[in-house]
Amino acid sequence: MVTDCSNCPLRKRDVYDTLNTDEITFMRRxxxxxxxxxxxxxxxxxxxxxxxxxxxxKGMGLRYKLLPNGRRQVVNFALPGAFLGLxxxxxxxxxxxxxxxxxxxxxxxxxxxxxxxxxxEPERAFDLTWLSAMDEHFxxxxxxxxxxxxxxxxxxxxxxxxxxxxxxxxxxxxxxxPFPFRQQDLADALGLSLVHTNKTLMKLxxxxxxxxxDGKLGLHNREKMEEMAMIEVERLARRPLI
Amino acid sequence: MVTDCSNCPLRKRDVYDTLNTDEITFMRRxxxxxxxxxxxxxxxxxxxxxxxxxxxxKGMGLRYKLLPNGRRQVVNFALPGAFLGLxxxxxxxxxxxxxxxxxxxxxxxxxxxxxxxxxxEPERAFDLTWLSAMDEHFxxxxxxxxxxxxxxxxxxxxxxxxxxxxxxxxxxxxxxxPFPFRQQDLADALGLSLVHTNKTLMKLxxxxxxxxxDGKLGLHNREKMEEMAMIEVERLARRPLI
DNA sequence: CGGAACATTGATAGAGCTCAAGGAACGTGG
DNA sequence: CCACGTTCCTTGAGCTCTATCAATGTTCCG
Numbered sequence: 001m002v003t004d005c006s007n008c009p010l011r012k013r014d015v016y017d018t019l020n021t022d023e024i025t026f027m028r029r030x031x032x033x034x035x036x037x038x039x040x041x042x043x044x045x046x047x048x049x050x051x052x053x054x055x056x057x058k059g060m061g062l063r064y065k066l067l068p069n070g071r072r073q074v075v076n077f078a079l080p081g082a083f084l085g086l087x088x089x090x091x092x093x094x095x096x097x098x099x100x101x102x103x104x105x106x107x108x109x110x111x112x113x114x115x116x117x118x119x120x121e122p123e124r125a126f127d128l129t130w131l132s133a134m135d136e137h138f139x140x141x142x143x144x145x146x147x148x149x150x151x152x153x154x155x156x157x158x159x160x161x162x163x164x165x166x167x168x169x170x171x172x173x174x175x176x177x178p179f180p181f182r183q184q185d186l187a188d189a190l191g192l193s194l195v196h197t198n199k200t201l202m203k204l205x206x207x208x209x210x211x212x213x214d215g216k217l218g219l220h221n222r223e224k225m226e227e228m229a230m231i232e233v234e235r236l237a238r239r240p241l242i
Numbered sequence: 243m244v245t246d247c248s249n250c251p252l253r254k255r256d257v258y259d260t261l262n263t264d265e266i267t268f269m270r271r272x273x274x275x276x277x278x279x280x281x282x283x284x285x286x287x288x289x290x291x292x293x294x295x296x297x298x299x300k301g302m303g304l305r306y307k308l309l310p311n312g313r314r315q316v317v318n319f320a321l322p323g324a325f326l327g328l329x330x331x332x333x334x335x336x337x338x339x340x341x342x343x344x345x346x347x348x349x350x351x352x353x354x355x356x357x358x359x360x361x362x363e364p365e366r367a368f369d370l371t372w373l374s375a376m377d378e379h380f381x382x383x384x385x386x387x388x389x390x391x392x393x394x395x396x397x398x399x400x401x402x403x404x405x406x407x408x409x410x411x412x413x414x415x416x417x418x419x420p421f422p423f424r425q426q427d428l429a430d431a432l433g434l435s436l437v438h439t440n441k442t443l444m445k446l447x448x449x450x451x452x453x454x455x456d457g458k459l460g461l462h463n464r465e466k467m468e469e470m471a472m473i474e475v476e477r478l479a480r481r482p483l484i
Numbered sequence: 485c486g487g488a489a490c491a492t493t494g495a496t497a498g499a500g501c502t503c504a505a506g507g508a509a510c511g512t513g514g
Numbered sequence: 515c516c517a518c519g520t521t522c523c524t525t526g527a528g529c530t531c532t533a534t535c536a537a538t539g540t541t542c543c544g
Contacts, residue, residue: 072390096382122357129332133329147433191390230310
């Protein structure tokens with residue numbers, strides 16, 4: 001049973017822009033199907049030129065780059081609402097891979113239609129650029145964190161950001177949000193070793209600042225974390241959804 | 243004397259797409275003027291909502307983020323052909339600052355016209371998204387380098403990338419290319435301390451791998467550098483120019 | 485000449501890495 | 515139902531890479 005765009009579960013959230021009838025009609029045509037994948041599935045591969053673009057409907061995944069020396073950099077987390085494959089869409093080649101961490105459900109779009117979107121749906125095209133600029137913003141912030149902050153600061157930054165993103169999506173329950181990733185994934189995202197990631201988490205647990213177990217992350221002292229991460233978590237007014 | 247779009251000095255380079263007459267007409271209307279600035283001038287400020295967008299015609303600058311603790315992360319170098327201000331254009335706020343390092347000449351565009359560009363010039367809109375995706379690609383690579391590589395590897399990566407970019411623009415002279423930045427800038431770009439940046443450069447100089455003096459960077463053993471940086475420098479076929 | 489900006493170099497310390505080992509949870513097959 | 519392998523988390527020890535501190539050198543300019 002495929003979800004219809006007019007009934008998109010994501011779009012009901014406040015953070016997402018609403019669409020008029022014509023726009024929904026276009027999206028319905030643009031969408032060619034739905035894809036359900038198991039954990040561990042590679043959705044897009046670095047260097048490949050996928051004929052398909054995706055929007056995450058449910059579940060979580062990882063965007064990452066593999067280095068020739070075997071190391072891995074997690075470039076971002078893929079949460080519901082994320083648009084995957086834009087690089088292949090405009091540049092002809094993915095610059096990172098995307099892998100499912102949990103079971104996922106994705107809207108599938110035909111890449112060949114992307115050009116029509118730019119030609120006949122300038123609002124959607126604008127939204128796409130918005131999403132791209134947003135990804136760029138996030139990457140810039142990640143770069144600044146990894147380049148300039150200590151392990152403890154990075155950890156607070158990363159988990160605060162993740163929690164805030166979940167909050168926008170209505171996935172939080174009080175201080176808690178889902179966190180289906182391994183410590184190794186977190187380490188690869190923050191540019192830390194697994195061991196040091198574990199020890200840093202332990203310190204934060206000992207201080208009752210956070211909890212992380214059974215795939216649940218709990219932030220019990222966000223003020224302290226924001227202080228260490230040197231950020232104030234801004235809440236997004238709205239964001240587009242493709 | 244303002245450069246006319248039909249006579250754009252950048253567009254003559256092979257790497258840039260060519261435009262037809264209609265497209266040039268639009269660009270001419272989109273372009274509202276030219277700006278010359280001295281070294282040190284801040285072109286765009288993080289958090290601001292600039293009414294203007296720029297394309298770099300001549301000169302070089304830095305894109306950077308300042309952290310509350312006073313540290314700075316250089317997010318990218320701004321070279322001729324770079325489009326500045328897209329974040330403010332689509333998201334309403336710059337997420338990093340841009341500063342001139344050398345004297346610069348910039349094409350100035352009216353941000354209010356950006357929406358018209360999306361509505362009436364889908365090819366240009368597509369190009370804009372291309373540029374945004376390219377920036378995202380670069381940031382992802384930088385993140386992987388800073389997150390996963392040693393100081394020596396990062397240094398080789400950064401300088402190779404910079405040199406290759408200059409090469410695309412025809413700014414190289416044999417192994418040499420301009421490098422008007424301070425070691426502190428390089429340090430802030432690579433997430434290293436100034437002292438360690440200096441020592442790493444010294445090692446590479448001692449090994450005759452590179453030279454860096456009088457604002458000129460020389461790569462004398464690119465093979466070795468590529469080996470350390472774990473990259474192969476790909477040459478871009480073409481890229482759009484706004 | 486004095487000061488500012490930038491590059492260079494040595495000494496020291498510490499944050500974070502690697503190596504190594506053990507524990508907990510879980511699924512599979514005998 | 516238990517043994518065993520696998521995956522992930524945890525912890526200790528030692529070491530190294532890189533940061534920080536401090537000082538000196540160089541160039542340029544007012």
